[in-house]
Amino acid sequence: MGSDAATGTSDAMIPFVWSDSCLNHDPAAEIWLGVRTPGTEVPDRIRVVRDELQAAGHKEIPAQSHSDDLLLRVHDPALVNFLTGAFQEWASGGYDVDPGQDRVVPYFFPSAEMMHGLPGGRMRATHARTGEFCYDTMTLIGPGTWLAARSAIDVALSAVDLVIAGAPAAFGACRPPGHHVTRASYGGSCYLNNAAVAAEALRSNGHAKVAVIDIDAHHGNGTQAIFYERSDVAFASVHVDPGAGWFPHAVGFADELGRNAGYGMNLNLPQSPGAGDASWLAAVERAAGFVANFGATALVLSLGVDAAIDDPESPLQITADGYERAGQIIGQLKLPTVSVLEGGYHLPSIGILVSATLRGLGG
Numbered sequence: 001m002g003s004d005a006a007t008g009t010s011d012a013m014i015p016f017v018w019s020d021s022c023l024n025h026d027p028a029a030e031i032w033l034g035v036r037t038p039g040t041e042v043p044d045r046i047r048v049v050r051d052e053l054q055a056a057g058h059k060e061i062p063a064q065s066h067s068d069d070l071l072l073r074v075h076d077p078a079l080v081n082f083l084t085g086a087f088q089e090w091a092s093g094g095y096d097v098d099p100g101q102d103r104v105v106p107y108f109f110p111s112a113e114m115m116h117g118l119p120g121g122r123m124r125a126t127h128a129r130t131g132e133f134c135y136d137t138m139t140l141i142g143p144g145t146w147l148a149a150r151s152a153i154d155v156a157l158s159a160v161d162l163v164i165a166g167a168p169a170a171f172g173a174c175r176p177p178g179h180h181v182t183r184a185s186y187g188g189s190c191y192l193n194n195a196a197v198a199a200e201a202l203r204s205n206g207h208a209k210v211a212v213i214d215i216d217a218h219h220g221n222g223t224q225a226i227f228y229e230r231s232d233v234a235f236a237s238v239h240v241d242p243g244a245g246w247f248p249h250a251v252g253f254a255d256e257l258g259r260n261a262g263y264g265m266n267l268n269l270p271q272s273p274g275a276g277d278a279s280w281l282a283a284v285e286r287a288a289g290f291v292a293n294f295g296a297t298a299l300v301l302s303l304g305v306d307a308a309i310d311d312p313e314s315p316l317q318i319t320a321d322g323y324e325r326a327g328q329i330i331g332q333l334k335l336p337t338v339s340v341l342e343g344g345y346h347l348p349s350i351g352i353l354v355s356a357t358l359r360g361l362g363g
């Protein structure tokens with residue numbers, strides 16, 4: 001492996017993809033149990049990750065723009081259309097003045113049970129329409145949200161391009177994160193599923209079997225749902241047990257194994273609140289073994305670092321050494337690997353944790 005003495009970068013270090021546009025999303029707030037609380041998925045998250053990766057000598061690659069083709073293979077066009085125009089529609093409706101809400105937020109959720117099989121897509125009021133696509137009140141849309149979310153897709157696809165061109169691994173500094181977004185619904189501070197689009201891109205570039213390993217503290221319910229009935233993309237997730245009261249609450253249990261052609265291609269490894277490195281790493285080992293048995297030829301790593309001991313958003317207790325070891329375990333699969341950023345909210349440590357994981361992954 002060569003190195004560039006002038007910049008301190010080394011060919012052995014995993015390159016990362018960056019887009020300034022991912023800074024444009026400012027959720028401003030979350031509506032938690034009806035109360036407006038400060039947003040936690042803030043632009044500084046990727047700034048600190050970028051600073052740490054630059055300091056460690058990882059090469060920064062600017063994101064390139066990509067067409068909507070792969071995005072629309074993963075997501076329902078109705079969701080993409082809604083997100084594209086949601087803020088403008090909200091602003092035109094004057095909701096910032098009456099009732100004084102400057103972010104797109106749902107209040108009405110037409111559940112499957114309420115609809116009783118009747119057709120959806122017929123709501124006209126903007127304040128009602130939002131609930132057809134958004135499943136929580138925590139995931140607000142502001143003026144820069146669509147640009148950032150769409151740019152995060154370009155970041156993920158540019159990381160795929162690097163791997164297809166021969167890099168052993170690449171990291172996408174995606175923001176907003178994506179793993180909670182299903183084919184047609186968003187939530188959990190996510191709008192478009194960066195990991196799922198990356199997996200679809202690897203499939204379309206000749207990889208017959210692709211796996212996604214998700215080590216974010218929360219279950220990747222969106223990615224699971226997108227691939228749940230498919231035999232060509234396997235999904236394994238290590239996360240805090242939703243049965244212990246954690247987001248996404250309704251999904252992420254160990255008995256969710258996939259359906260139809262996808263049966264047996266889904267593995268959930270829920271962890272008890274308070275779980276530390278030993279239990280978590282044993283689960284990461286199981287996820288890696290599952291991916292090896294599946295016969296994947298390429299991997300997407302949903303790299304959330306909110307399972308860390310200092311993170312305010314989960315009760316897991318993972319150390320920086322644990323993240324580095326997880327990277328090593330996954331790196332030992334020797335698969336072309338695209339990592340994308342998911343959660344991680346403790347600003348003083350998330351850059352260090354991402355860097356530690358990539359150090360392990362890069363061997």
Ligand SMILES: [Zn+2]
Nearest residue numbers: 216217218343
């Ligand atoms: Zn998370």
